[in-house]
Amino acid sequence: MTEHVQNERRRQAIYGWILLSPALVLLSLFAFYPSIATLWSSLFSRGTRRRPTEFVATENYADLFADPTFWKVVINNLIYAGATIPISIAIALAMALWANSKIPARGFVRTAYFTPTVLPMIAAANLWLFFYTPGLGVLDKIGGLFGFESVNWLGQPETALWAVIIVTIWKEAGFFMIFYLAALQTIPEDLKEAADIEGASRWTYTRRIVLPLLMPTTLFIMVNALINSVKLIDHLFILTKGGPSDASKLILYYIWEMAFAFFDAPHAAAMTIMVLVVLGIVAGIKFTILDKRTHYQ
């Protein structure tokens, strides 16, 4: 190989690494290193003044598996994810299909749907506290008109988690709608016309044409909803603080509690690692199986 070709190759390689370096540095500093550090610290015991930290391998994980609260929290989070992801996506899609059709006051409808998204979660939680408060809350006031008894939505274990779930759906659906709305507007008008000529009903057109074309958006939203189902816990601090008796406690809240209320960093680290592994597996499924079955334009 002649020298100038080799020089050119080297220059290309250097150029590539220069382009890569900002992302590499930032990701290493704020994603890779913390993950590995967390993994590392999850393998050590909590140090006290009398008993220094020591390597315990998977003991922290074993402790968690033996902890009934941990399982309670995991199940809570599964219910939370299982309810918020499909319901918020379904509502977002329905709202987008509606807001994309020729309806009166379309701009107002879209703005109204989007409003919950711009509210900070803490503010939204305070708003819903006003709805849920027994006796004074709007829900009880309305219920009272029809002769229903006062319900402490947030204060009883049977309803607390669902009350939190509803706030999350209310918050997320409008945000996801925007993505659907944007995607719907990229579908050319003449596809509908072609389907009309063939005699396809509105439902057939939606099912066979619109939904498949929205699939990339749905995947994107699904990943976002999944991440949110793990990370969106701000409202717990206002509404329930995970109670009553852990009925509405979610994993991240429990991690926070473990680390900063009980000062048990190793167990918090172990839990964090498990969350990372689960999310990693989901991302793997998304990139391999689901992407192959999705049409990207």
Added chain:
Amino acid sequence: MSSDTPFVHADGVAKRWNGQLGVENVNLTIPRGSFVALLGPSGCGKSTTLRLLSGLELPDEGSITIDGRDVTAAAPSDRNLSMVFQSYALFPHLSVAENVIFGLKVRKVGAAERREKLDRALEITGLTGYEARKPGELSGGQRQRVALARAIVANQPLCLMDEPLSNLDAKLRASVRKDIKKLQVELGITVVYVTHDQTEAMSMADMVVLMKDGHIQQTGTPEELYYKPANTFVAEFVGAPPMALIESKALPGFESATHIGLRAENIQVATSGKGRLACKVSECEFLGSETFIGLTHPAASGLTVSLPGLKTIPAGEDMEISFSDSDLHFFDDAGKRLATPAG
């Protein structure tokens, strides 16, 4: 085939948008099995007319009948027609086969029959072997044929085409033009074809409908439009080069007409002093077998003379031309054709 009842009939059809003109007073009578071209410059209302026939738009006035049935307010799917869109409107996530049989599935045609019709449509359009491809993996010409196959497979007696060739390059356009014409004859279907390209209209159509500003200017065979233009717009639109218009005051003896039309092939170069009009050469356009010489005259527009082979005449040179009275077309001051040259 009964020739006395028209297959498609539009009677006084009008469509307006917020007072803006769409089309006005469109009267069309299309015989069964014919190839009709809606021709005109962009914005003339030819696509609107097609969409009114398809049912994608509903007329504000007038009535439309197809095959003896009043379909003025009927849904597109109730009109027994297929349509080829300018953009092809293929479903991007579906394979070629799925695109073609989409309508059959909607109409609940059985799997075996679907297969059979699909194979036939793909064979006719030369797409056999491309069943599994997505539209994004096809060339422009192939996509166009998928759109055609989708129209063919529906097996409807009427096919509407909205500028189906405008996204293809010139060479492909010429070959697909022949294919479409051949298909129409073989399948015996009626085609209404929208185009702004007069070559397409003149070469394919049995009947040309020339439109301008939402109004039909002339309906007739290509020959009629070429040899008997109904008005000065038709005269100047049809033909390459278009008909030249001469103000009648420049030619003594034809004062009752306002404009006199003359085609390039009817103009001869005359020797100096013996011509009927003295012009100046403005440009030469070499086309291979002939050269178009553009001429300027203060009382005429679009004067062109066609000379065989390569000719280079410097611009500004004087040239006299002659022509015979029988080749002249006469138009009144409203631009309408006059039957006889009243002298």
